[in-house]
């Protein structure tokens with residue numbers, strides 16, 4: 799089994815999930831917040847990470863990580879053509 803480094807707090811841990819146990823709750827809250835934000839707003843417009851961070855209160859480092867997820871990638875205006 800491999801140790802992973804938690805992207806939120808930097809602790810090393812063993813798990814199937816992406817963050818350590820201590821951060822698991824905050825991680826899912828942040829993701830839920832982000833999903834809600836996209837649902838409540840016109841997600842197809844495309845957002846910048848900076849805007850999202852201000853609007854949701856999620857720090858931009860975590861946002862960048864979430865947005866790598868395919869689930870969210872369609873919402874982000876990263877300047878690339880589609």
Ligand SMILES: [Zn+2]
Pocket residue numbers: 804805806807808809817818819820821
């Ligand atoms: Zn952690």
